[in-house]
Amino acid sequence: MILSRRQIIKNTVQLTGLGISSNIIPMPLLAQTLDYGPKEGLARLHWNENYYGPSERAIEAINTSSFKGAYYPDHLVDYLKSMIAEYNRIDTSNVAISAGSTQALTILSQVSGRKGPILSTGLTYDIHLQLAKNSGARIIKVKDNKDLSIDLESIESLTRNTISAVFIVNPNNPSGMMLDPDVLRETVKRMAQKTLVVIDEAYNEITTDPERNTMIDLVRDGHNVAISRTFSKIYGLAGQRVGYMIGQPDVVNQIKINGTGEASLSMAGVSAAIASYNDKNFINFSRSKINEAKDMVQSGLTFNGLSYLPSETNFIFVDLGQFDANDFRDEMLKQNILVRGKYGEFHNWSRVSMGNLSDVQRYIDALPMVLNNLSV
Numbered sequence: 022m023i024l025s026r027r028q029i030i031k032n033t034v035q036l037t038g039l040g041i042s043s044n045i046i047p048m049p050l051l052a053q054t055l056d057y058g059p060k061e062g063l064a065r066l067h068w069n070e071n072y073y074g075p076s077e078r079a080i081e082a083i084n085t086s087s088f089k090g091a092y093y094p095d096h097l098v099d100y101l102k103s104m105i106a107e108y109n110r111i112d113t114s115n116v117a118i119s120a121g122s123t124q125a126l127t128i129l130s131q132v133s134g135r136k137g138p139i140l141s142t143g144l145t146y147d148i149h150l151q152l153a154k155n156s157g158a159r160i161i162k163v164k165d166n167k168d169l170s171i172d173l174e175s176i177e178s179l180t181r182n183t184i185s186a187v188f189i190v191n192p193n194n195p196s197g198m199m200l201d202p203d204v205l206r207e208t209v210k211r212m213a214q215k216t217l218v219v220i221d222e223a224y225n226e227i228t229t230d231p232e233r234n235t236m237i238d239l240v241r242d243g244h245n246v247a248i249s250r251t252f253s254k255i256y257g258l259a260g261q262r263v264g265y266m267i268g269q270p271d272v273v274n275q276i277k278i279n280g281t282g283e284a285s286l287s288m289a290g291v292s293a294a295i296a297s298y299n300d301k302n303f304i305n306f307s308r309s310k311i312n313e314a315k316d317m318v319q320s321g322l323t324f325n326g327l328s329y330l331p332s333e334t335n336f337i338f339v340d341l342g343q344f345d346a347n348d349f350r351d352e353m354l355k356q357n358i359l360v361r362g363k364y365g366e367f368h369n370w371s372r373v374s375m376g377n378l379s380d381v382q383r384y385i386d387a388l389p390m391v392l393n394n395l396s397v
């Protein structure tokens with residue numbers, strides 16, 4: 022499709038509002054509308070959010086708590102900590118609450134990085150490790166298997182006392198794939214005898230069997246393991262910035278004394294997290310919507326001759342074959358659909374997140390034209 026100049030200018034303005042293009046002079050603030058979510062008409066399938074959030078209960082809590090926004094939320098942080106401890110049958114000294122899980126992961130990475138090299142996996146969510154690297158940490162990345170799954174055996178073989186921590190994301194981002202929980206549990210137990218093992222379980226609640234897939238039981242049983250979780254994914258609270266880490270009290274204390282942790286939390290965010298934590302109806306509803314969207318996208322991809330990795334998350338990693346993921350992203354953008362571009366050397370893999378069903382349908386409908394435009 023050839024865009025008219027008017028359309029290009031219109032798109033450019035939309036992109037500027039999203040902070041996507043930095044080489045364009047921004048419009049005066051007064052001429053812009055203040056959008057809290059995606060711009061009208063833009064399918065936002067490039068971040069792994071839950072379109073269906075926040076839940077009704079969370080919104081009510083945000084509204085009600087806003088009237089008491091003059092006060093620091095310490096007592097609410099303690100309340101949330103107790104809820105998480107009670108649900109997981111652990112002590113509150115095992116729980117650190119942070120501004121998104123990224124904050125706790127970053128503090129722990131920086132602390133670990135001061136003690137020795139950190140071991141991690143190939144293609145993964147590792148902003149926190151990059152930040153630790155910026156403060157001097159050495160990160161050792163273990164290449165993934167050919168099918169893009171995590172090479173757990175190699176990770177174990179490289180784990181020794183001199184490694185300060187092992188960081189694994191399960192299910193992984195952007196592959197969406199999950200390690201076999203039984204194999205992971207036994208491997209983590211052995212590795213934890215030598216060093217701290219951190220499992221990022223941001224997508225655990227989306228998986229088919231969250232209780233079986235989590236490694237929180239290892240913390241409960243006293244192993245040197247830490248698990249990060251977030252309210253940003255299934256709970257639909259990415260904008261409220263609440264996450265948590267479950268670990269042994271010394272790890273939790275390290276997070277507490279080395280960063281701004283609990284002092285970075287807002288009353289609205291913590292109140293929403295409290296209201297959402299045990300809301301099984303909303304969690305089940307969100308999971309079913311994500312699965313419905315995944316079924317639609319998977320059928321659409323297959324229909325258009327594309328393959329993809331099995332996903333236990335709210336996104337799908339698509340093999341574009343001969344096509345470049347940045348070109349694919351740019352073609353989708355012309356249709357006002359946002360998807361991720363290429364990841365490092367993985368130039369022909371594209372990640373698409375599950376938004377609302379109509380946006381997902383737009384992605385599917387755009388596939389034939391986008392693929393056709395790429396092949397000419």
Ligand SMILES: Cc1ncc(COP(=O)(O)O)c(C=O)c1O
Nearest residue numbers: 121122123146194223251253264
């Ligand atoms: C695997 C993983 N961990 C952590 C995060 C960060 O989430 P939060 O919003 O809790 O900082 C993300 C976000 O995409 C993620 O994919």
